[in-house]
Amino acid sequence: MTAVVPRRGVVAALQAALGTAVLSGPDIPARNEKDWSTLPPLRPLALVRPSNPEGVAQAMRICVEHGIAVVPQGGLTGLAGGARPVEGSVVLSLEQLVGVEEIDIHSATMTVRAGTPLEVVQRAADDAGFFFALDLGARGSCSVGGNLSTNAGGNRVIRYGMMRELVLGLEAVLSDGTLVTSLNKMLKNNAGYDWKQLFIGSEGTLGVVTRIVLRLHPKPAxxxxxxxxxxxxxxxxxxxxxxxxxxxxxxxxxxxxxxxxxxxxxxxxxxxxxxxxxxxxxxxxxxxxxxxxxxxxxxxxxxxxxxxxxxxxxxxxxxxxxxxxxxxxxxxxxxxEFRQVVGPHSSFDIGLPVGSMDAYAIECRATLVSQIPGCRALFYGHIADGNMHIITFVPDAEEQPHAKIDDVVYRLVQKHGGTISAEHGIGLLKKPYLELTRTPAELALMQRIKKALDPVGLVNPGKVLD
Amino acid sequence: MTAVVPRRGVVAALQAALGTAVLSGPDIPARNEKDWSTLPPLRPLALVRPSNPEGVAQAMRICVEHGIAVVPQGGLTGLAGGARPVEGSVVLSLEQLVGVEEIDIHSATMTVRAGTPLEVVQRAADDAGFFFALDLGARGSCSVGGNLSTNAGGNRVIRYGMMRELVLGLEAVLSDGTLVTSLNKMLKNNAGYDWKQLFIGSEGTLGVVTRIVLRLHPKPAxxxxxxxxxxxxxxxxxxxxxxxxxxxxxxxxxxxxxxxxxxxxxxxxxxxxxxxxxxxxxxxxxxxxxxxxxxxxxxxxxxxxxxxxxxxxxxxxxxxxxxxxxxxxxxxxxxxEFRQVVGPHSSFDIGLPVGSMDAYAIECRATLVSQIPGCRALFYGHIADGNMHIITFVPDAEEQPHAKIDDVVYRLVQKHGGTISAEHGIGLLKKPYLELTRTPAELALMQRIKKALDPVGLVNPGKVLD
Missing domain, CATH: 3.30.70.2190 (Alpha-Beta Plaits)
Structure with missing residues (x-):
């Protein structure tokens, strides 16, 4: 396959099928060229913004036929680079696939399109006398599809669980363009494999989520x-x-x-x-x-x-x-707000057994300062969930020693039996460290899952796994 | 491959590797020839009862090398035939792989071997000042590995979730005998695919669970x-x-x-x-x-x-x-106790949207009686979870019209947007009806997952999927 012909072909084919939902060249907004990670922007071949699930399936089929990679995008608030375009890809944005389709007050569920912002979902639940429990700082911008793809956590995981516990039904487009629909509303459904679990937390590397049935909770008084x-x-x-x-x-x-x-x-x-x-x-x-x-x-x-x-x-x-x-x-x-007050810094989202948190903090602080004179480390987090955040910085250094700091932080996570990502995911940025807290057998199993769901390797390639 | 030579070979090879953990012929206890389903007993080639995870991996490797199917068994309390031996298989029982390995009071977790009975886990949690939330009638006999494999539900799902929500870490043996270990204790861990989800609720068809990290809750006052x-x-x-x-x-x-x-x-x-x-x-x-x-x-x-x-x-x-x-x-x-008071009957474990339960009951009762004179249907269940149980019987009929009743019950489940199995699983008995509440695309996706994890088809073959 040569690069030029199919690429030209894919944009024309997408435009023929999806019309104005397809943008290319300078028409692509700058915001779709990156996410909230520190990676530089990259312009994709085209941006497709379907307004219904069939449009997502159609776009996927066309890209696969042309051998072109697809990068799904939600609210673009990810911190690990999971939604950043890759070279020569088509970006499939869910930003037009929005809206609450149904609230079932007896089953306590909401059926919603994947591009809907989290805050819209929270408000719709509230208006119906319910509470949607997921909450995080980016609520106004992030989408529920992105929340699902990263298995978002946030502030109230100890009580309500992560996004995984809030998803009852799912519709997704597979790598071959098949639309799989299972808008289940029951808390219990053990009829065959619960395939939706694969799409939760896999950062858009196994398919593209189009609709979700969410679990609602009673509104706290x-x-x-x-x-x-x-x-x-x-x-x-x-x-x-x-x-x-x-x-x-x-x-x-x-x-x-x-x-x-x-x-x-x-x-x-x-x-x-x-x-x-x-x-x-x-x-x-x-x-x-x-x-x-x-x-x-x-x-x-x-x-x-x-x-x-x-x-x-x-x-x-x-x-x-x-x-x-x-x-x-x-x-x-x-x-x-720490960027404003401490300047350039690194930030981390690690997991540790609850009892080891302070031992980790003490060792991490000491190791950093011994290896990088003046380096400071600030610790805070959702401790009950085994989730700690760290902000590190060398005061007044425009160029922060990111790689060296990453190395110290993640190797100590390995030593203390933790995880290099509690809630932000792996994306592109944390991929080099994944092997520190996952065994070769686990990584091989993940590769096997990827291969089964995306045999050609065109769905968000290079994210999470190589 | 001829059947006789490798079969003989497999028992000898298992005995050479695992010694007295292997039983064959009349030494196999009758209890391991069936589960609590209505299926008749079937004697396997051998029964292997390893006492450590490595033994399970070793047994799996030997069976795969000989092209022999493996049927995992826990407490044998399943109602759908998931643990019943299949013709020419080796049964891999977890009944000797028992015991609580650790309770981490700060992370509120228990690490336990898969064959441990649920009641032992409940008691160990209680002794440590915690509460293990899963509870069901078979608590004294069922094992936590079986609870995980069927994603057991029980009485308190509305508050604590199903087994899936109570599992934080997992160790399992894959179809090629690889032991994959991830004894995670954190509520949040988004470092790569959460592969353990595949093993929860897949009824032992993707591998064999050996150790589990369970989430504990505070003891209710x-x-x-x-x-x-x-x-x-x-x-x-x-x-x-x-x-x-x-x-x-x-x-x-x-x-x-x-x-x-x-x-x-x-x-x-x-x-x-x-x-x-x-x-x-x-x-x-x-x-x-x-x-x-x-x-x-x-x-x-x-x-x-x-x-x-x-x-x-x-x-x-x-x-x-x-x-x-x-x-x-x-x-x-x-x-x-209904077997004693109503005699032969059928029992069902279906799921329905909460608002549709009574409409379903009315229609189901009327349809049954119109098609099967005298047929009675008794409804009850965990309604808040969307889970209804049904007992049906034709009074004084020794031979119950099971197939006809199944057909009415499950077709109406399809009509009302429910599931043919809320918590008991599919096993062998419900396989013919799986297509009623799962789409062809879903079934194809399940087949793809099975193929990826068990390419030769030797792990609990014929269960859940064909």
Missing amino acids: CTMAALCGLADYDAVLALLGGARRGLGPMLSAFEVMWPDYWEIATRRVKNVRDPLSSAHPFYVLVEAQGSSEEDDPERFQTWLERQAEASIITDAAVARSVADVQAFWATRDAAA | CTMAALCGLADYDAVLALLGGARRGLGPMLSAFEVMWPDYWEIATRRVKNVRDPLSSAHPFYVLVEAQGSSEEDDPERFQTWLERQAEASIITDAAVARSVADVQAFWATRDAAA
Whole structure:
């Protein structure tokens, strides 16, 4: 196959079939040439934006017939490069495949098109008297199809699970252009292989998701939150155990912030303030969602007092209003503003067994500073989920030693039995490190799955696996 | 390949490698020749009971080298024939691969060998101050490996999910004898494909599970239950909506029983009594698990009173003790005794959208009686999960018209957008009906997955798919 003829051919064939849904050359918007990762933009052969599932299937068939790679795109908020175009590819964007098709109040489900932004889904659920539990910072831009493809996590995984637990039915286009539809609404369906699981978290490398049946939850009646100061990591673990037992399924978030992170978040990020009166070795944001406005806030307060009486927490501020809850979360969401305050840096999304988190942090900080003089590391994360984020930077260095830092961070993850990606995925950027926390047998099995679903290797090639 | 030589060869080779773990001929216990399905027993070439994962891998390699099919067995409590030996196969039983390897209290996980009985896991969790949420009638006999392979559901899916949601890490032997190990303890791990999902619910047709990391939950402090009488199915749906909103995540079970079922359960099954004073068109067992013995029982009571004030429930009995809770569950568990009271019958495990359940029941009952004079159908199930069970029988007929009944039941499931198996799996018995609720594209995709993981077709052949 020579490159030029089929490439010209593919754009013409796509235009003939899909008309104005196809853009090429300078008509392709700059935003579709990259995602939120640090990779430079790359212009694809064409951008296709079908407005129905059949259009997605048609585009896939045409590309496969021409031997052209397809890169699926959702809201483009991925941080690992999973949605970035590859050389000589057609980008298949779901941005026009939007809208809520149905809410079934008895089954507590929503059927939605894959390009629909997360925030639209959240609002539609709310309007219908339900709660869609997935939430993350990019809610206004990211799409539910992208959330599915990356198995997004976010803030309330401890209570509601990741995207995987929120998906009941799926429609997807396979690599040969077959549209497979299974818009299941039942919590239980064990009739044959649950093939939809393959498409969840595989970053668009096995096919393209077109429609999803989402699981809805009851709307919480109230949200309680406390910001606690603790003396050491043992106290953090004791508080987590106490929260699991005492708050039970009300517990909706357990966010831990190490002091280096806390200092920058509360002193240097605009509009973020420290709700506590003194400094502590650890800070924990505990959130619970209740189903009774009359009972649950008091119950949360009583639980918190018991933690203080047991000397598990040293200090705590309790939210008295929705504004307080938001102010507490601001300390945690401040991470998004760190580019402004610390300048160029690396950021990480790793997983570790809960009990090993602080041992990891101590070793990682020490190793970084010994190998890279002046290097700083800030730790925070969804600890109850085994998910830690890290921001590292060498102050005042325009050129950050990314590769060297990656190496330290990921090798220590391997040593402590963790994962190099808890919720952001692998994409292009983390592929070199995948073998650190996956065995050769696992990688071979993943390759076998890829080969079975995409034998020619045209679906989002080079992402996740080589 | 002729049959005799390799068969003889395989038993000798297995015995040479695994010694006394291998039994053949009349040494094979009768229990391993069948499962709880209605299929007749069949003696395999050999029974292998390895006591470690390497033994399982070794047995698989030897069988594959000899071109001999392998049938994995757990606790043998499956109802669909998934663990029944096939002609000329070696049975690979996990019954000696037992024991809890580790409980990580901070990650709230248990690492366990696949043959361990569910009840042993539940007790070990309890002893460590945790709760393992999966529960089903066969708890004393079924194994967690079998629970995983069938993606078992049971009574508390609405709150804790099915087995799939309770599995964090997995070790399995592939069809070529490779041992793949990923004993992940993190709730979040998006580093590459989550291959373990393939082994959950595929009924041992893609490989053999050897070790599992289970997710543990906090131990509930108290259990509340009520048995309610309701006037119609709209009231059942209103009560479900009210329970979701009012009890929030405390809601742990919502079991509906239609009156034909109720009458037999409470009047003809030994040691089961009707806690209500009069007859009703619907009976609902609502269960909630609380995290505070002081507050939650009162809260449950208040919630229930509101349902009565809103005329959603006509009558209700509230459990005052653990014995009461058990007595309420006895009305639901009575189903297991129906063979004694109604004689030969068919039983079904179907899924339907929640709103369509009663319409299905009405149509199914009418169609059965019109096509099979005298045929009775009793409906009950985990309605909130979209899961209904049916018991059908023609009174006093020794020979039940199974095929005719199956046909009516499953064709109506198709019509109402349901699934032919909610939690029992497909095995051998339901394979003929799989195409009713799975599309040709889905079945082709399942075949592609089977082919990728088991290219020679030696792992539990003929189960789930042809």
